[in-house]
Amino acid sequence: MSISVEENPMTAAAALHDPAGRYPAYDFSRPAQLGRESTRHLEAAFESFARLWSSQLTAKVRVRAHLSLEGVELVSYEEYAATLPGTTAMVTGSFADRDEPCVVQFGLDSALLWVVQMMGGRSTSLPEARTFTPIELALVRNLMDGTFEHLHASLGGLLPGEPRFAAVHYNPQYMQVISAAAAVIVARYTMRLGETETTATVMLPASAVVDRLAATGSDASAVHSAQHTLDQVRSTPLEVTLRLAPLTIGAGQVLDLAPGDLLRLPHPETTPYELVAGGTHLARATPGSRGSRLTFRITTTHEETI
Known part of the structure; x- marks a missing residue:
């Protein structure tokens, strides 16, 4: 019996020394990243918001609602907009003394189902997506006022203030309230309404959140002072x-040294x-x-x- 072995041209040693294999590609267009602790903090806050929003929808729409957080990421607004449908509901919330808004996004078909349920109708499927009529917009606005309150209650000090309903936009590519290259924090949800399942997102301007997020880190509770610095210096090992x-001697003298020799020190x-x-x-x-x-x-x- 003979056994043939086929050698892989890329050996382990070669893979180890191959820069493409050892290091992942770095995207210089997106140098900013969220740290692990910051991501966990945001995930906990957005999960709290999901529970509050689910309870609000269940009570207002009278259909059992459930939201599950799929993930949190830091991207540019252009990248975020590219993942959304061409026509969708983007409800912006404004902050006092800031130009960049936050956004709660969901499908127009989901919102129309909410309206049908709030008006006393019954529907087991999502209606066809379209823009809101004035009456539908008023109902959605009333619902979103409470949603922004829940968002502020969940994220607390991470937001620069309580967001207030500003407007509803239907096309993410034409929403001119934030630049395409601006960094944004996006939370993505799976939303279940009765027997139907859709998606929703929450977008926050990174410029308004990142600094506050860093200030809530594990080391933020330690108040820095001159005494702490002095204590660190005093405890540093020093040889x-x-x-x-x-004594200065010639190299030849050093080479001639032998056990028992005496050197006169100055x-x-x-x-x-x-x-x-x-x-x-x-x-x-x-x-x-x-x-x-x-x-x-x-x-x-x-x-x-x-």
Whole structure:
């Protein structure tokens, strides 16, 4: 019996040294990324919002609603808009003293189903998507006022204030309230309304959230002070050396050294030694002993003069 072995031309060693195999491609058009702790913080906040929004829809629309968070990401608005349908409901919420809004997005067919249910109708399927009539817009606005309250309650200090209903946009490509290259934080949801399943998203301007998100990090609770800095400096390990005056000899003399040779040091017996740390002279000290260990006693310290 014969066994044939086919060798892979890309060996493990070659793959290890192949830059394309070792390092993932880096997208310089999107240098900003969310840290792991920041992502977990946002996910917890957006999951809390999902529970509140589900309860609101269930109570107002009278259809059991459930939202599950699919993920949170940091992208440009252009990338976010490219993932949305050409026609959809994008409800913007404005913040006081800020130009960039937040957005709660959902399908027009989902919103029309909400309207049918709120008006006392019954529907087991999503109606055909279309823009809102004035009456439908008023009902959706009333519903979204509560939704923005839940968003503010869930994200709390991550938002620059409580968002207020501003407008409804139907085309994400033509929404001119934020630039295409602006970084945004997007939470994506799967929304179940009775027997139907759709999607929804929440978009927040990164410029309004990232700084507040960093301020809530694990190290943000520690109040920085000069005393903390001093304590860190005092506890830093530092190697010190007790040094005699140096002796200069020729290279040939060094090569001729042998066991038993004596070298006369230029350091006087009564002169203290130099205490040195990292090449910096700290003090003068005299050697001594305590039990079986060598010691030294500080005699004078060097003071810097400006």
